[in-house]
Amino acid sequence: MSQLSRRKFLLTLSASAASSVLLKGCLGNPPEPTNSSSSTPAVAPVSLSPETTPETNTIKLGYLPIVEAAAMVIAKEKGFFAKYGMTNVDVSKQASWGAARDNVEIGSAGGGIDGGQWQMPMPYLISEGLITKNNVKLPMYVLAQLNTQGNGIAIANIHKGKNISLDLNAARDYIIGLSSTGTPFTLAYTFPKVNQDFWVRYWLAAGGIDPDNDVSLITVPAAQTVANMKTGTMDGFSTGDPWPDRIAKDGIGFLAALTADIWPCHPEEYLAIRADWVDKNPKATKALLKGLMEAQQWCDRAENHGELASILSTANYFNVPSSVVEGAFSGNYKLGDNLAPISERTKATLYWKDEKGSVSYPYKSHDLWFLTESVRWGFLPPETLTNAKQLIDQVNREDIWKEAAREAGISESDIPTNTSRGVERFFDGKVFDPANPQAYLDSLSIKRI
Numbered sequence: 167m168s169q170l171s172r173r174k175f176l177l178t179l180s181a182s183a184a185s186s187v188l189l190k191g192c193l194g195n196p197p198e199p200t201n202s203s204s205s206t207p208a209v210a211p212v213s214l215s216p217e218t219t220p221e222t223n224t225i226k227l228g229y230l231p232i233v234e235a236a237a238m239v240i241a242k243e244k245g246f247f248a249k250y251g252m253t254n255v256d257v258s259k260q261a262s263w264g265a266a267r268d269n270v271e272i273g274s275a276g277g278g279i280d281g282g283q284w285q286m287p288m289p290y291l292i293s294e295g296l297i298t299k300n301n302v303k304l305p306m307y308v309l310a311q312l313n314t315q316g317n318g319i320a321i322a323n324i325h326k327g328k329n330i331s332l333d334l335n336a337a338r339d340y341i342i343g344l345s346s347t348g349t350p351f352t353l354a355y356t357f358p359k360v361n362q363d364f365w366v367r368y369w370l371a372a373g374g375i376d377p378d379n380d381v382s383l384i385t386v387p388a389a390q391t392v393a394n395m396k397t398g399t400m401d402g403f404s405t406g407d408p409w410p411d412r413i414a415k416d417g418i419g420f421l422a423a424l425t426a427d428i429w430p431c432h433p434e435e436y437l438a439i440r441a442d443w444v445d446k447n448p449k450a451t452k453a454l455l456k457g458l459m460e461a462q463q464w465c466d467r468a469e470n471h472g473e474l475a476s477i478l479s480t481a482n483y484f485n486v487p488s489s490v491v492e493g494a495f496s497g498n499y500k501l502g503d504n505l506a507p508i509s510e511r512t513k514a515t516l517y518w519k520d521e522k523g524s525v526s527y528p529y530k531s532h533d534l535w536f537l538t539e540s541v542r543w544g545f546l547p548p549e550t551l552t553n554a555k556q557l558i559d560q561v562n563r564e565d566i567w568k569e570a571a572r573e574a575g576i577s578e579s580d581i582p583t584n585t586s587r588g589v590e591r592f593f594d595g596k597v598f599d600p601a602n603p604q605a606y607l608d609s610l611s612i613k614r615i
């Protein structure tokens with residue numbers, strides 16, 4: 167079968183398999199098995215007890231077209247949400263992070279969303295009313311981590327041959343020198359004061375470049391990054407795959423650094439939902455989590471990567487060639503300005519497990535890093551750290567994750583016993599000990615405090 171016809175076949179199959187689950191799931195009958203060996207069969211619904219029957223089968227979850235969204239998309243398309251009674255989950259594309267934030271403020275009742283995919287610490291900033299209209303507090307719960315890694319920093323071709331790589335020390339003079347020409351080195355992220363901004367800031371500062379004074383940082387929606395790089399309005403950007411890798415594949419630029427190299431097994435994006443929705447629908451929340459966990463395990467299995475890339479690449483989702491998406495799942499990248507091919511599964515986007523253990527479980531210690539890094543750059547006041555435990559205990563609902571995992575029959579060895587993952591190590595030798603965030607801040611030379 168040719169690549170094209172195989173892809174078409176898989177798409178048709180997965181669409182019909184998903185609708186079969188939905189239809190049959192509603193009628194209480196098991197779905198018909200599919201007759202394909204190249205695709206996993208549609209999943210049968212579990213029999214629901216009064217304790218596990220969701221209060222509602224309906225929710226609207228927002229997503230951005232980057233690999234972080236993969237498990238939510240798969241949970242819907244492969245019937246994992248439906249398996250646990252969530253037969254009417256709308257996984258809804260958001261034009262930008264700002265649009266996702268606006269839509270969650272509205273809620274699904276008003277045509278918005280109930281929750282979905284978030285960069286960190288967006289659920290905290292929304293809960294505290296720091297990025298909402300009129301600073302209204304909208305409590306959110308962080309329920310699961312969606313993925314680790316799968317992000318990178320792409321640099322335009324005009325900067326080839328300038329030693330711009332993971333370690334920027336050798337490129338420092340060149341990059342800082344551009345600021346005196348009137349056109350400073352300009353880097354973009356997809357929303358200010360969250361993951362992508364942090365990755366690019368960490369990378370620059372580790373190379374002795376002050377992100378606030380030596381370069382220009384701007385916000386660009388992920389889907390517009392390729393166009394902006396082509397027109398030269400930016401020199402680099404930090405975002406989720408497939409966009410950095412697409413830049414390299416399209417010959418517009420190169421991948422200077424993977425976030426997997428900046429901080430191996432780092433926290434990336436999260437599932438968070440409005441607290442009012444979760445409090446009203448605790449069983450539906452656990453049903454969603456069970457579906458998500460199963461989808462995350464599915465996404466990590468190499469034999470599913472072809473189908474995963476096919477589903478994500480469709481016009482409904484990312485609308486890019488499947489070949490552009492697939493590398494992120496296997497760790498196949500062309501890295502550096504000499505486009506050296508690498509194929510390292512440990513550097514891939516991972517959804518369920520990584521070398522450090524659980525990816526899906528939302529560690530409170532990671533939320534603390536995002537708050538600490540917010541203090542580092544002056545995005546949040548230093549007192550944030552004094553009150554961090556109380557704030558994290560309000561927003562991070564790892565307890566619900568654990569309940570859902572046990573109900574789903576997840577092995578105890580895959581359920582973390584500590585809300586801290588312990589000491590974290592970065593590529594430049596810095597260490598973040600969640601028991602002493604101040605020591606981490608003290609160890610950093612470039613900061614705004």
Ligand code: CA
Nearest residue numbers: 317361405406
């Ligand atoms: Ca990301």
